Amino acid sequence: MQPQELNATTTAAAHTTMLPLVLIPATLFALLLYVLFTVALPWTFSSPWIPSLGIDFRVQVDGLAAQFLLLITGIGTLVFVYGAGYLKGDPKRMRVFVLLLLFMAAMIGAVISDHLIVLFVFWELTSVLSFLLVGTHHEEESNRKSAQQALLVTGLGGLFLLAGFILLSEIGGTYSIQQLIARTATLPDDARLPAALALIFVGAFTKSAQFPFHFWLPNAMAAPTPVSAYLHSATLVKLGIYLLARLDAAFSDLPFWEVTLVSVGTLTAVGAAIQTVRERDLKRILAWSTVATLGTLTMLVGLPGNGAALAVATLFFAHALYKAPLFFVAGNLDHGAGTRIIDQLTGMRRYMPWTAAAALLAAFSMAGLPLSFGFVAKDALTIAKAEADVFMLVSYATVFVSGVSVAVAAIAAIHIFWGRDTIPREVHPHEAPLNMLLPPLVLVALALVFGLAPTLVDPLLGAAAHAIAPGFDTAAVDAAYDAGPVITATLSALVLGIGIYLGWDRLHALLDRVRVFDNVGPESWYWRKLKFLPRLAAWQTRRLQHGLLPRYLLVLVGSVTLAMLALLWIAQPVWIWPAWHTLTWPVAAACVLIASAAIATLFMRDHLVLLLVSGLVGYGSAILFLFTGAPDLAFTQFAVETVYVVVAAAVLVMLRRGGPLPNAAQPEARLRPFALAVALAFGAMLTALVLYTAGLPFDAALSDFFGAQSLSAAHGRNVVNVIIVDFRGIDTLGEISVLLFALLAALPLLRLAHAARGRVT
Amino acid sequence: MIWAVALALGIVIAAGTYLALSRDVLRCLIGLALMGSGVNLLLFAAGRLVTHVPPIILDGETLLGAAANPLPQALVLTAIVIGFALLCFSLVLAVRLMLTTGTHDTSQLRTAEPAPTDDHKPALEDVR
Numbered sequence: 001m002q003p004q005e006l007n008a009t010t011t012a013a014a015h016t017t018m019l020p021l022v023l024i025p026a027t028l029f030a031l032l033l034y035v036l037f038t039v040a041l042p043w044t045f046s047s048p049w050i051p052s053l054g055i056d057f058r059v060q061v062d063g064l065a066a067q068f069l070l071l072i073t074g075i076g077t078l079v080f081v082y083g084a085g086y087l088k089g090d091p092k093r094m095r096v097f098v099l100l101l102l103f104m105a106a107m108i109g110a111v112i113s114d115h116l117i118v119l120f121v122f123w124e125l126t127s128v129l130s131f132l133l134v135g136t137h138h139e140e141e142s143n144r145k146s147a148q149q150a151l152l153v154t155g156l157g158g159l160f161l162l163a164g165f166i167l168l169s170e171i172g173g174t175y176s177i178q179q180l181i182a183r184t185a186t187l188p189d190d191a192r193l194p195a196a197l198a199l200i201f202v203g204a205f206t207k208s209a210q211f212p213f214h215f216w217l218p219n220a221m222a223a224p225t226p227v228s229a230y231l232h233s234a235t236l237v238k239l240g241i242y243l244l245a246r247l248d249a250a251f252s253d254l255p256f257w258e259v260t261l262v263s264v265g266t267l268t269a270v271g272a273a274i275q276t277v278r279e280r281d282l283k284r285i286l287a288w289s290t291v292a293t294l295g296t297l298t299m300l301v302g303l304p305g306n307g308a309a310l311a312v313a314t315l316f317f318a319h320a321l322y323k324a325p326l327f328f329v330a331g332n333l334d335h336g337a338g339t340r341i342i343d344q345l346t347g348m349r350r351y352m353p354w355t356a357a358a359a360l361l362a363a364f365s366m367a368g369l370p371l372s373f374g375f376v377a378k379d380a381l382t383i384a385k386a387e388a389d390v391f392m393l394v395s396y397a398t399v400f401v402s403g404v405s406v407a408v409a410a411i412a413a414i415h416i417f418w419g420r421d422t423i424p425r426e427v428h429p430h431e432a433p434l435n436m437l438l439p440p441l442v443l444v445a446l447a448l449v450f451g452l453a454p455t456l457v458d459p460l461l462g463a464a465a466h467a468i469a470p471g472f473d474t475a476a477v478d479a480a481y482d483a484g485p486v487i488t489a490t491l492s493a494l495v496l497g498i499g500i501y502l503g504w505d506r507l508h509a510l511l512d513r514v515r516v517f518d519n520v521g522p523e524s525w526y527w528r529k530l531k532f533l534p535r536l537a538a539w540q541t542r543r544l545q546h547g548l549l550p551r552y553l554l555v556l557v558g559s560v561t562l563a564m565l566a567l568l569w570i571a572q573p574v575w576i577w578p579a580w581h582t583l584t585w586p587v588a589a590a591c592v593l594i595a596s597a598a599i600a601t602l603f604m605r606d607h608l609v610l611l612l613v614s615g616l617v618g619y620g621s622a623i624l625f626l627f628t629g630a631p632d633l634a635f636t637q638f639a640v641e642t643v644y645v646v647v648a649a650a651v652l653v654m655l656r657r658g659g660p661l662p663n664a665a666q667p668e669a670r671l672r673p674f675a676l677a678v679a680l681a682f683g684a685m686l687t688a689l690v691l692y693t694a695g696l697p698f699d700a701a702l703s704d705f706f707g708a709q710s711l712s713a714a715h716g717r718n719v720v721n722v723i724i725v726d727f728r729g730i731d732t733l734g735e736i737s738v739l740l741f742a743l744l745a746a747l748p749l750l751r752l753a754h755a756a757r758g759r760v761t
Numbered sequence: 762m763i764w765a766v767a768l769a770l771g772i773v774i775a776a777g778t779y780l781a782l783s784r785d786v787l788r789c790l791i792g793l794a795l796m797g798s799g800v801n802l803l804l805f806a807a808g809r810l811v812t813h814v815p816p817i818i819l820d821g822e823t824l825l826g827a828a829a830n831p832l833p834q835a836l837v838l839t840a841i842v843i844g845f846a847l848l849c850f851s852l853v854l855a856v857r858l859m860l861t862t863g864t865h866d867t868s869q870l871r872t873a874e875p876a877p878t879d880d881h882k883p884a885l886e887d888v889r
Contacts, residue, residue, distance in 0.1 A: 547874030549867040598776040629829025675782040683775025707825030723835035742846040
C-alpha cells in the first residue's frame with residue numbers, strides 16, 4: 001500500500017501546474033504599463049544602503065530602463081505561461097520557476113539601479129542564476145560543462161567590470177551613472193579613462209557574447225527552451241548592450257569608444273553569421289543568429305548620431321518580438337515532433353498549424369520584410385549607417401548579416417513547416433497545447449501591429465533613444481530619412497538571404513569541413529586552459545600540502561626570518577650597539593651554562609638524556625634571573641623546570657617499559673643543511689633584535705607607574721607580585737584556568753594511554 | 762651583560778629551532794620548549810639588565826628605588842607557567858600518539874594528509 005500511496009502523491013505533485021506563478025510577472029507588467037501612462041519619465045528614488053562605503057540604492061528609470069522593464073516583465077509573463085506547459089510534469093519545474101523569478105528580480109534591479117556597485121551586484125546575480133538555469137538538467141555532463149562555461153566566462157568578465165567601475169568612479173569622483181554622464185566634459189582628459197573603458201568592455205562583451213567571448217552563448221542552449229527564450233535571447237545577453245548604451249551618453253564622442261565597439265560588433269556579427277550556417281539544430285541556429293544581432297547592436301551603440309540611438313532602441317525591441325517566438329517555436333517542435341534537427345523536420349505545417357503561423361509571422365519580422373516591425377528596425381539601422389557615414393566594409397558586413405538573418409528566417413518558417421513530410425517517424429507529430437501557442441502568437445501579433453503602425457511605439461523608442469543620446473531629436477531623424485538606401489539594403493539582403501537559403505545544405509557541408517573554426521579560436525583556448533587548471537592545482541597542492549611536519553615548520557620559521565630581514569632592509573635602522581659592561585661572574589656562568597646546554601642537546605641521541613640536558617637550559621635561566629634582580633622568576637623557573645623534567649622522565653620511562661624507543665631521528669638528510677641555515681639565521685636575527693632594542697632609549701613610563709602605585713594603591717612591597725595578583729589579576733586568573741584545563745585534558749589522555757599500553761603488552 | 766645574554770638566547774633559539782625541525786615528535790617538542798625558554802630570555806632582556814637589586818619597595822619608603830624593571834618579570838613569570846602547562850599537555854598528546862600509532866616519526870603520520878601518488882588523476886582531466 002505504502003509505495004502506491006507515495007506514487008499517488010508524487011503523481012499529484014507532478015501535475016501541479018505552475019500557471020498561478022504567471023500572476024507575478026503579469027502584475028508587474030500591468031503595474032508598469034499603468035505607471036508609464038500616468039507618471040512622466042524619468043522616475044528616481046534613493047535610499048542609503050551601505051552608508052559607510054558611500055553606496056546608495058539609487059534608482060533611476062528613464063526611457064532605456066523603461067523599455068527593458070517592459071521586455072523583462074512582458075516577455076517574462078509569456079515565458080511563465082509557456083514554461084507552465086513546456087515543463088509540465090518535469091520534476092525540476094519548481095526549481096526552474098523559482099530561479100526564473102529570482103532572475104527577473106535581478107534583471108529589474110540591474111536596469112533600474114543608478115549606482116555602479118549596485119548595478120554590478122545585480123549583474124553578477126544574473127550570471128549566477130544563468131549558471132543555475134543552464135545547469136537545470138545537471139545529470140548530463142555536457143549540461144554541466146555548458147553551465148560552468150557560462151559562469152566562468154560571464155563571471156570572470158564581471159570581475160573585470162567591477163575593476164572598470166571602480167576605476168571609472170575614481171576618475172569621475174562618483175558612483176552615480178547619471179552624475180558621471182553629467183560630468184562627461186571633464187572626463188576624457190584623464191589618462192586612465194581608456195583603461196577603465198577597456199575593463200568595462202570586457203565585462204559587457206562577456207555578458208553579451210561578443211567576440212572573443214561569444215562561444216558560451218550557443219552552448220548555453222543546454223537550458224530548457226523557456227530559459228533560452230528568456231535569458232539567452234531577450235534579457236540577460238542584452239544586459240551588456242544595455243550597459244554600453246547607458247554609458248554611450250557619456251563616451252560616444254571618444255574615438256576609442258566608437259572604433260572598439262564598431263569593430264568588435266561587426267566582427268562578432270559576421271563570425272556568428274558564418275557559424276549559423278554550420279549548425280543543424282534549430283535552437284543553436286537561433287542562438288548564433290542572436291549572437292549576430294548582439295554584434296549588430298554593439299556596432300550600433302558605437303556609431304555616433306541620433307539615428308544610431310534610435311536604431312539601438314528599435315532593434316532591441318524588434319529582436320525580442322521575433323526571436324522569443326522563434327525560440328518558442330523550436331520548443332514546440334521539440335515537444336511535438338521530438339527533434340530540433342532541421343534535416344528531420346519538413347512539412348510540419350500539417351501537424352502544427354498554429355506553430356507554423358507563429359513561425360511564419362516571426363520569420364516575416366526577422367527577415368525585415370516591409371510592413372513588419374523588423375522592417376522598421378532595418379529602416380532605423382540603414383538610417384543610422386547613412387548618418388554616421390561608416391566604412392564600406394562595415395556596411396557590407398551588415399548586409400551580409402541581414403542576408404543570413406533572412407536565410408535563418410526562411411529555414412525556420414519555410415524549410416521546417418512547408419513542403420512534403422517524407423521522413424519516416426515512429427511518433428506522429430502533434431500540435432502544442434494552448435499555453436505553448438499563446439505566447440508566440442501574442443508576440444508575433446504585437447510585432448504585426450507595431451509594424452503596421454510604428455507610431456504606437458514611437459514615444460517609447462524616442463524616450464529610450466533620448467536616454468542613449470541626450471541630444472536626440474525625432475524631427476532630425478525624420479528629416480534625414482531617405483527611402484533609397486533602405487530599399488536597396490532590404491532588397492540586397494533579401495536576394496542574398498534567398499541565395500543562402502537555397503544553398504544552405506551545400507554551404508553547410510562546405511563550412512562544416514573547415515575545421516579551423518573548432519581547433520583555432522577562443523573556445524578551443526578556453527578548453528585548453530580549463531584542462532590546464534586542475535593540473536596546476538594538483539601540482540601546487542602536492543608542493544604546498546605535502547603533509548611533512550618539518551617542512552611546514554621550515555617554511556614557517558624561514559618566512560618569519562625573511563620577513564624580519566626584509567623589514568630591516570626597508571627600515572634601514574640606525575644601529576647603536578649597547579656598551580660592553582663588565583660581567584659579574586655568576587651571570588657569565590649562567591650564560592655559558594645556557595649556551596653549552598643548548599648546543600649539547602643537538603648531539604644527544606637518547607631521549608631521556610636529551611630531556612635532562614634541555615632542563616639545564618631552564619636551570620641556567622634561573623641562575624641568570626637570580627643574579628639580575630629577579631628572584632621570583634628564578635624560583636618559579638627552578639620549580640617548573642624540576643617538575644617538568646620529573647614528569648617528562650616519568651612519561652619516558654613509562655614508554656620505554658613497552659620496549660626501547662628507536663634512536664631520535666634527525667631532520668631528513670636532504671633538509672638538514674636548510675634546517676641548520678634557517679635555525680642559525682633565526683637565532684642570529686633574535687640576538688640582533690635584542691642588541692638593537694638595548695641600544696634604543698628606554699621608556700620607563702609603565703615600570704615607573706607600577707613602582708609608584710604598588711604600595712599606595714595595592715599595598716604591596718613586592719612590585720612583581722603586585723603586578724601579577726593585582727594590576728593584572730584577571731590575566732593571572734586566565735593563566736590558572738589554562739593550567740587547570742591542561743590538567744583536565746591531560747588526565748583522560750593519560751588514562752587512555754595507560755589502557756592502550758596495557759593492551760599492547 | 763646584555764651581549765652575553767643576547768648571544769646565549771640566540772644560541773638557545775637556534776638549537777631549539779633545529780631540534781623542532783627534526784622528524785621525531787619528542788625532539789620536536791623539546792625544541793619548542795627550548796625556543797620558549799629563549800623567548801622568555803628575550804622578553805626579560807628587552808626590559809634592560811642594569812642591576813641585581815630586586816624590585817621590592819624597602820621599609821619606610823613608598824616608591825620603588827633603583828631596582829630591576831618589574832614589568833618584564835611579571836610577563837615572563839606568566840609565560841613560564843603557561844609554557845609549562847603547554848609542554849606538559851603536548852607531551853601527554855605525544856605519548857598518546859606514539860602509543861596509538863606505534864611511531865614517533867612524523868613522516869610516517871600520514872592519516873590527515875596522505876602522501877600524493879603519481880597515478881592520481883585530477884577529476885577534470887578528461888574535460889571534453
